[in-house]
Amino acid sequence: MELCTEALEETVTSEEAQSLFDKAAQKFQEVAALAFFNWGNVHMCAARKRIPLDESSAGEDVVATQLQTAYDWVKEKYCSARQKYEEAxxxxxxxxxxxxxLxxxxxxxAKLHWSFALAKKMDLSGWDSMETLELFDSAEQxxxxxxxxxxxxxxxxxxELKDPTSSKKEEWLRKKKKHGSNTAEGEAVVVNGGGGHGELTPEEAAEQAAVMRSQIHLFWGNMLFERSQVECKLGTGDWRKNLDAAVERFRLAGASEADIAMVLKNHYSNEGPKEGEEKKAENPNGFITAAKVEVANEDVKE
Structure with a gap:
């Protein structure tokens, strides 16, 4: 036993062992960050709970109280999610x-603040939009x-995938030799680094990257579109510039022109009160929910 301990001591204190310790520490770091990330996702999902408002039978004061309670509940969930993402x-x-x-x-x-203002039927000309616009700025940054x-x-x-001398490919070749794999050289490599790729061929990794890039463009486009909605409604900021930028993002994401046209049709700039009627600004669903712009992304353009 003593000889075994001495042998282990010599191994773990060697120069070669240090790189393995570094890799182990990196793995634990990734797992810990991922735990807080998923914890935050739980709060974000919980915030999507629909909280109906009884506008038909309850008085205005009761509805206002229900609305405030719903807003506070969702806001608390979003704040909890932010805390977990920041810890990650x-x-x-x-x-x-x-x-x-984050x-x-x-x-x-930002969408929650805006939806709350609309649901309460606030006078938007006197509504303080600074915090909402700052949230949009923070999201884009x-x-x-x-x-x-x-x-x-x-x-x-x-x-690393293209370089035959890269450390990751060398590691894969060592594993292949150790386990007696018959896989052809270069067919698959182990890709880590927080991307969650696992074992992928270069083609599969490139395909996943294209999908990820498309999702980023889509999310960014939705964010710019919603901001242009708010600015258009308030009559502030350069909403047209943000709308044009959103359309460009949708195209980069691979959305069809038909889908983009449908989204643009629902923009506030295309709405107007009918003759003899005032344009209503309340939430038609009767509960607080973040308005979503969904752009189909069936075919990703290369």
Missing amino acids: LVIKPDFYEGLLA GQQQFEM KMKAATEMWEKMEEQRAK
């Missing part, structure tokens, strides 16, 4: 998924930072 980023600062999720959380908070982080990781991953 403290553990792993280059965790781009956490940064994307941008999504800020976006949903985080989206941009996360995208840049992801692009750098993808570039590095692509180089």
Whole structure:
């Protein structure tokens, strides 16, 4: 037993062992960050609970109380999600998924504020929109930072797949030799680094990257579209510029022109009160829910 302990001591204190310890620490870091990330996702999903308002039989005061309670409940869930995403980023600062999720959380908070103002039938000319617009700004900043982080990781991953001397490919070849695999060289490599690819061929990895890029463009387009909605309704900001930018993102995501046209048709700029009627601004569903712009993404353009 003593000899075994001495042998192990010599192994774990060797220079070669240090790289293995570094890899183990990185894995635990990723797992810990992912735990907080998923914890935040649970809160975001819970916030989607539909809370109906009894507008038919209850008085205005009761409905107003129900509305405030619903708003506070959803806001609390969003804030809890933000806390978990931020903890994930403290553990792993280059965790781009956490940064994307944090941008999504800020976006949903902005939509919540806007939906609440509409549901309460506030006078929008006197409504303070500063916090809502700041949330849109924050969401876009985080989206941009996360995208840049992801692009750098993808570039590095692509180089490792193409470079026959890369450490990851060498690691894969060692595993292949150890386990006696008959897989052809270069057919698959182990890809890590927080992207969650697992064992993929270069073609599969490229396909997943294309899908991810499309999803980023789609989310970014939705965010710009919703902001242009708010600015158009309030008569502030350059809503047309944001709308044009949203359309460009939708096209980059691979959305069809028919889908884009359908979304644009529902923009506030295309609405107007009918003759003799005032344009209504209440939430037609009767409960707080973030308005969503859904753009079909059946065919991703290369």
